[in-house]
Amino acid sequence: MKARPEIVTVITRRNPLIRWSDRLEAALMIGAVLLVLLAIPFAAAAGSGAYAEGRERAVEQAANRQETTAVLLADAPPVHVRLDGVPLDEKVEVAARWTGPGGLIREGVVTVDAGMVTGNEVRIWLDALGHPVEAPVTDTDALSQGIGVGTGLWLGWLTLVATVFLACRAALGRRRAAEWAREWQRIAQNRPAA
Template sequence: MLAARTLAVLGGLLAALATQGAVQDDLAARRADVHSVSAELTEDAPRIPPVSTYGYGDDKVWAKVRWVAADGSTHTGTTRVEPGTAMGTRVTGWTDHSGRLVLEPASPSEAWLQTALFSAAATVGAGAVVLVGGQLVRGRLDRRRLAEWDAQWEQVGPRWRKRMLG
């Protein structure tokens, strides 16, 4: 069990490091794939944000915008803006490499939080897998040891009883 616990800690740390690298690489790729554009609201944004079903959010609302792409073409879409923003207001939108509106990339603090949460989950998951595996191996070894003791007792038991009774 000491080996399983040691492997659980080491495996958890390695999983956390690997996850940290993967999450940071993914977030960096997302940041590199999007760029900001100046867009104009084509309608008044709703004044009241919808109730979040998850209990958290940034209280922004969806509103229709229009922007001009780098090639000079005009596009429309929806993006998240502050509630009550008036039609004609300039806002920042984010587009991907194909010119579609996407969500704003994660801020440094959001990226740190995502990295920490995914790394913690990977640590717990990897550690749990190793510990459960160790418990399964231990259970199998215990069953085998008890079977060996039973076999030995069948050989020694009758002789021991004769001495005790005789």
């Protein structure tokens, strides 16, 4: 929503053809544009906070997780194929064996791609106790989260402001149409018979 020069003219100029609803609509548009622009710093701050939080989580997880190799003890279910012949990228859980912290051999369930067979090696991440966990959050993940939060908040605010503005504009349009109808009716009643 960009304020056009005509809008400012509608608000400030004295013109008998400009109704109060035209002035109100112009003021609402300027207000909506200002509200959307003023929300940018708040959305950026929220995104920056989400990024900082993600970075802290990435540092903490990188310090407490280690990568190792696990050997599958069973076959994973076969890969499913869509009707058009494209294989689905599915993750499944399969029994595996790995060496945990302190050199302890452990067995458990790990998440792998469908179609893997017994004896395949997969890279997994372990927590401090040697249990399989998700890979640690990366800086890229934290950045994506920050951008997503900031952009999402701003777009949500933009949608709300635009919805309120359009609802007010529609109400003003209906009121103007009703005023025109009354004006034409009054003119028709005052018109001399031919």
